[in-house]
Amino acid sequence: MVAEYGHFALIIAFFLSLMQTVIPQVGAYTENQLWMSTARPLVLAQSLFISFSFLCLVILFLNDDFSVRYVAENSNTLLPDRYKISAVWGAHEGSLLLWVLILALWSLAVSVFSARLPIGLVSRVLAVMGFISVGFYLFVLLTSNPFDRSLPFFPLEGSDLNPLLQDIGLILHPPMLYMGYVGLSVAFSFSIAALLAGNIDSAWAKWVKPWTLVAWMFLTLGISLGSWWAYYELGWGGWWFWDPVENASFMPWLVCTALIHSLSVTEKRGAFSSWTLLLAIIAFSLSLLGTFLVRSGVLTSVHAFASDPTRGVFILTFLIIIIGGSLLLFAVRGPTKKTTSGFFKLSKEMFILTNNLILIIITAVILLGTLYPLFADVLGWGKISVGPPYFNLFFVPLTLLLGFLMPVGSVLRWKKTGSINLRRYFNVPLVLSVVLGGSLPLYYGSYEPVSMVTVMIATWIISITLRDMWQKSICPGSILNGLVRLNASYWGMVFAHIGVAICIIGVGFTSTYSVQKDVRMEPGDSVEVAGYQFKFISVSPYEGPNYIADQATIVITKNKSVVTTLYPQKRSYLASGQTMTEASISSSIFRDLYVALGEPLKGNAWGIRVYVKPFVSWIWLGGLFIAIGALMASLDKRFRRHAS
Amino acid sequence: MKVVNRLRLFIPLIIFIGIVIFLVVALDRDPNFMPSALLDRPVPEFSLRILSDEKKYVDKNIFIGEPSLLNVWATWCFPCRLEHPYLYELSSQGVRIIGLNYKDNIVKARNWLFEMKDPYALSVIDNKGKFSMDLGVFGAPETYLIDSKGIIRYKHVGIIDDRIWHDRLLPIWKNLK
Numbered sequence: 001m002v003a004e005y006g007h008f009a010l011i012i013a014f015f016l017s018l019m020q021t022v023i024p025q026v027g028a029y030t031e032n033q034l035w036m037s038t039a040r041p042l043v044l045a046q047s048l049f050i051s052f053s054f055l056c057l058v059i060l061f062l063n064d065d066f067s068v069r070y071v072a073e074n075s076n077t078l079l080p081d082r083y084k085i086s087a088v089w090g091a092h093e094g095s096l097l098l099w100v101l102i103l104a105l106w107s108l109a110v111s112v113f114s115a116r117l118p119i120g121l122v123s124r125v126l127a128v129m130g131f132i133s134v135g136f137y138l139f140v141l142l143t144s145n146p147f148d149r150s151l152p153f154f155p156l157e158g159s160d161l162n163p164l165l166q167d168i169g170l171i172l173h174p175p176m177l178y179m180g181y182v183g184l185s186v187a188f189s190f191s192i193a194a195l196l197a198g199n200i201d202s203a204w205a206k207w208v209k210p211w212t213l214v215a216w217m218f219l220t221l222g223i224s225l226g227s228w229w230a231y232y233e234l235g236w237g238g239w240w241f242w243d244p245v246e247n248a249s250f251m252p253w254l255v256c257t258a259l260i261h262s263l264s265v266t267e268k269r270g271a272f273s274s275w276t277l278l279l280a281i282i283a284f285s286l287s288l289l290g291t292f293l294v295r296s297g298v299l300t301s302v303h304a305f306a307s308d309p310t311r312g313v314f315i316l317t318f319l320i321i322i323i324g325g326s327l328l329l330f331a332v333r334g335p336t337k338k339t340t341s342g343f344f345k346l347s348k349e350m351f352i353l354t355n356n357l358i359l360i361i362i363t364a365v366i367l368l369g370t371l372y373p374l375f376a377d378v379l380g381w382g383k384i385s386v387g388p389p390y391f392n393l394f395f396v397p398l399t400l401l402l403g404f405l406m407p408v409g410s411v412l413r414w415k416k417t418g419s420i421n422l423r424r425y426f427n428v429p430l431v432l433s434v435v436l437g438g439s440l441p442l443y444y445g446s447y448e449p450v451s452m453v454t455v456m457i458a459t460w461i462i463s464i465t466l467r468d469m470w471q472k473s474i475c476p477g478s479i480l481n482g483l484v485r486l487n488a489s490y491w492g493m494v495f496a497h498i499g500v501a502i503c504i505i506g507v508g509f510t511s512t513y514s515v516q517k518d519v520r521m522e523p524g525d526s527v528e529v530a531g532y533q534f535k536f537i538s539v540s541p542y543e544g545p546n547y548i549a550d551q552a553t554i555v556i557t558k559n560k561s562v563v564t565t566l567y568p569q570k571r572s573y574l575a576s577g578q579t580m581t582e583a584s585i586s587s588s589i590f591r592d593l594y595v596a597l598g599e600p601l602k603g604n605a606w607g608i609r610v611y612v613k614p615f616v617s618w619i620w621l622g623g624l625f626i627a628i629g630a631l632m633a634s635l636d637k638r639f640r641r642h643a644s
Numbered sequence: 645m646k647v648v649n650r651l652r653l654f655i656p657l658i659i660f661i662g663i664v665i666f667l668v669v670a671l672d673r674d675p676n677f678m679p680s681a682l683l684d685r686p687v688p689e690f691s692l693r694i695l696s697d698e699k700k701y702v703d704k705n706i707f708i709g710e711p712s713l714l715n716v717w718a719t720w721c722f723p724c725r726l727e728h729p730y731l732y733e734l735s736s737q738g739v740r741i742i743g744l745n746y747k748d749n750i751v752k753a754r755n756w757l758f759e760m761k762d763p764y765a766l767s768v769i770d771n772k773g774k775f776s777m778d779l780g781v782f783g784a785p786e787t788y789l790i791d792s793k794g795i796i797r798y799k800h801v802g803i804i805d806d807r808i809w810h811d812r813l814l815p816i817w818k819n820l821k
Contacts, residue, residue: 243722278656320664327657336649371663387747387784388720518755578729581759598759607758 003068006056007147010097013049013104014137016042020107020130024123028197036123040111043126046133047104054101057088057146067154070094070146076160076575078546086171087161093146095174099291100136102175102182103129110186110211117207124193125186132185135318143311160575163547169229177222177249181287183215184252187259188284191277192326195333200277205267208280210634212260213492217630219253224623231616232585239510239619242391247370248290251363255283258359261352269349269414274334275356281330285323286363292319293370346422351409358402365394403457403504406497407464429463444614445513454508461501465494492633499625506618514613518598522605530612532593533557539597539606547571549582552597552606556586568597568608592616687714687794688778695745695753695767702768707794711820712740712765714788716776718748719756721784727803728760734809735763739817743767746776746784789813791820 020042027035057070061084066072074087074094089098107129114122140146164170190208194200226249231239240246259279265272292315369390411425437456441447472490473482519527521536528534535555542551549569556563566584573580583596591614598607687704694700707714715731717724735741743764745753748771757767770776779788780799789798798816800808 238720241720241722245722274653282656316664316668323660324657324664327660331650331654331657334653336646336653371666387718389747516755518758596759599761609755609759 002056002059002063003065003147003149006053006060007145009049009053009056010137010141010145010147013046013053013100014134014141016046016049017130017133017137020046021127021134023127024130025127028120028123028127031120033119036119039123039126042130043104043107043111046130047108050101050104054088054097057094057097058085060147061085061088064158066156066158067149067151068146069148069150072150072155072158074158074161076158076546078575079158079161079166080545082171083161083166086165089174090161090165090170093140093144095178096136096140096144097146098175099178099182100133100140102178103133103136103185106182106186107133110189114207121190121193121197121207124196125189128189128192129185132189132322135322139311139314139318143314157575160546160573163571163573163576163578163580164233166546167229167233169225169233173222173225173229176218176225180215180217180219180222181249181252181291183211183218184256184280184284184287186211186215187280188326191280192329195277195326195329198333200266200273200335202267202270205263205276206639209260209263209267210636210639212256212263212280213630213634216253216256216260217627217634219249219256220623220627220630223249223253224620224627227623228620232583239616242369242388244293244370247366248286248293251366251370252283252287252290254359254363254366255279255286258356259283261355265349265352271349272353274330274336277330277334279356281323281326285319285326286367288319288322346412348409348412348414351405351412354405355402355409358398358405362395362398365398366391399504400453400457403461403500406500407461407468410493410497411464411468425467426464429460429467432463433457433459441512444509448512451508451512454504454512458501458505458508461504462498465497465501469494487638488636489633489638492629492631492636494629495632496626496629499622499627499629501622502618502625503622506615506620506622509615510613510619514611514616516609516611518607518609520601520605521608522603527608527610529610531558532563532612534595534608534610536606536608539604542569544571546575547573547580550597550600552595552608554584554595554608556593564593566593566595568595570597587617589617590614683796683799685796687790687796688775690768690770690775690778692768692770692775695743695750695757695769698750698769702766704794706742706766707790707792709792710740711789711791711817712742713817714742714744714790715764716744716746716781716784716786718746718784719752720748721746723803724785725760727785727805728763730803730805730809731763732761734804735765740765744776744779744781745769745771746781747771747773787813789816789820 020039023035023042024039026032027038060068060071061075062081064071064075064077064084066075070091070093074090075084079087087094089095107126110129111122111126114125187208190204190211194204223246226246227239230241259276262272262276262279266276407429408426433456436459437452440455441451444451469483469486469490470479473479473486475482475485515530517527517529519525521527523536523538526533526535533556535557537553537555539550539552542549549571551567551569554566554568556566564586566586568584569582571580571582572578581596581598583594585595586593591612594611594613596609598609600606687707689704691701691703694702706712713734717728731741741764743766745767748769750769750771753767753769757764768775773781785803787800787804788796789800791797797820798813800813802808804813
């Protein structure tokens with residue numbers, strides 16, 4: 001019965017979202033207070049029903065109810081409970097259910113934290129969010145119902161969750177990413193509401209910004225987690241592949257980054273308003289595209305997920321209505337007021353505009369690369385290929401340029417900054433960057449242009465940012481006093497920008513100085529990699545809950561003292577028979593030691609792969625800094641101070 | 645001036661409509677559509693090194709004598725990793741698979757096969773992508789069905805799994821001579 005309850009709750013939630021779309025919207029047009037005031041209770045009711053429905057699916061998984069097709073396809077009695085729960089969103093149907101659940105929770109958050117906003121705006125925003133939910137509910141109910149039974153003949157045992165997905169990284173990654181994707185619907189709905197109501201001003205920007213920052217934080221965390229998972233779970237030490245799925249999450253992030261900066265200009269200077277609206281629409285459109293891209297079958301030629309033409313047609317129609325509709329609204333109702341005064345002088349506005357342009361160019365390049373196989377097919381070119389070389393060719397120089405401009409823009413003033421005080425600002429950081437850029441890589445090992453540029457840009461960012469912070473905190477009393485007085489937005493910016501610098505260092509050093517060796521080893525053998533001795537002690541059988549494995553013991557020493565012991569595994573999953581390489585990693589701030597077990601060779605020997613990867617954890621540390629920065633900025637007092 | 649500004653706001657909509665038209669056309673097509681120029685034609689001429697022995701060159705004669713699958717793969721290609729175990733299963737059932745290592749790093753490619761078992765009878769190295777271009781490859785993974793005379797009989801774009809093998813490739817494979 002649980003499946004039927006879940007299905008029924010889902011249908012009720014659908015009807016509630018339909019009401020949420022229509023009633024408050026009509027109320028806002030006719031200025032009917034009663035109709036507008038239905039928005040909040042409807043959101044609450046919808047959230048309760050969809051939560052119940054989701055809970056039902058979780059229970060079905062925990063009870064191993066294999067009469068439900070989706071459970072049978074993605075679970076197994078041997079699967080540990082935590083993976084049974086994460087299997088709920090391990091495939092298409094369940095991940096869409098998670099998507100609508102999160103959308104309902106975001107709507108609930110908007111309805112709770114909007115007490116001070118005009119009721120007309122709130123009802124419009126919630127109505128737009130309701131409209132998006134309607135589309136998703138229809139999609140789930142009509143094409144991808146997770147509660148479908150396969151009666152009367154159902155399997156006695158499930159076919160198991162893909163072993164690649166049986167991992168803590170994959171328990172957390174999709175919910176985080178979806179929190180980010182769906183969070184962008186708030187900025188989108190606010191934009192549509194503003195277009196419908198016909199006014200957008202500094203107060204509007206202030207309302208939208210904290211929501212955008214929180215969504216951006218989740219996106220950052222989601223992407224970082226995904227990359228971290230790829231790094232340790234795929235077993236070959238890579239951390240970014242320019243895969244369509246990754247690109248799909250990276251593009252909304254880039255546009256959202258542009259949006260956050262553009263919102264600042266709208267808030268502080270009342271400018272860029274149509275641009276800001278457009279970015280909010282594009283950011284959410286890209287996250288819709290991201291959700292669907294891998295599911296629709298449009299990209300089956302490059303990726304490997306569910307493909308089903310009816311789904312594809314539904315998705316395309318839905319995308320056309322949402323994106324096309326909002327762009328049409330934008331074209332007809334968007335503000336045309338020109339605000340060009342002072343843009344071409346040396347000002348914060350100009351740098352933010354440049355930053356936005358670079359981010360949009362990067363996004364366009366990635367979008368083109370991702371959709372390329374499609375375009376090529378349609379146009380009949382078919383003879384040029386894309387892969388990491390294409391993406392890196394554009395992405396690396398553009399990102400470094402962005403990194404160079406970023407701190408400069410952050411210290412400039414609004415309107416106009418004189419050139420005299422600039423020299424004072426940048427003298428020391430410039431010297432510092434050149435000196436450190438020239439010397440640090442030399443200290444570290446071989447002299448590589450990549451690491452030199454990396455260090456220079458990172459030093460440039462960090463030193464200017466810190467210098468500016470120091471300058472701004474000079475005040476009567478102590479520096480500490482001054483630091484405390486800086487507002488949360490400023491602190492957030494400092495954290496995020498330094499996070500970018502940390503990322504750049506991580507990427508640059510890992511790509512340049514990673515050392516890798518593949519060796520044939522017998523128990524007792526040792527190999528030296530980058531100053532570390534890896535000693536292969538033994539291989540013994542190991543029994544996991546739903547797999548059996550060969551587990552190697554490898555002791556790592558440096559200068560005769562033991563650093564750590566690693567236990568890489570070669571797993572064989574019982575239900576599916578798939579084998580998996582489970583790498584073992586010892587992480588520390590300056591280097592990762594990474595051991596993966598290959599194939600058994602003749603005699604007692606095994607193929608073993610060893611990596612020493614310097615600074616690799618900085619990539620995710622940088623992501624964490626950016627996320628913390630976003631959180632801090634979203635908590636700024638000024639977002640809560642204003643009254644309507 | 646006002647009108648010009650308004651028209652400017654239509655640009656995003658127009659771009660979007662353009663993309664949609666492409667997508668609609670793309671959805672209408674069979675993703676495994678094969679450029680007719682190469683179907684039922686011999687494999688283009690090539691002379692490439694093989695992965696297991698960099699000094700050794702092979703040419704199109706490797707396709708003569710028995711039917712083979714020509715599988716385009718690369719270590720940077722995530723789907724290839726998903727497809728790999730199934731290829732291994734096919735090869736252990738006796739299907740002859742030739743690998744085409746596409747725009748890749750030779751060391752990485754060797755490590756990949758070392759770590760994940762090698763389903764390929766041999767893998768040719770096409771790190772510049774020249775041969776792949778002649779062949780009409782537009783991404784990895786792709787698989788070509790080639791008969792014992794070296795004639796291309798089918799092209800599949802995307803990964804091969806159990807369903808695709810049985811539904812699409814096996815019927816053609818069975819009839820290859």
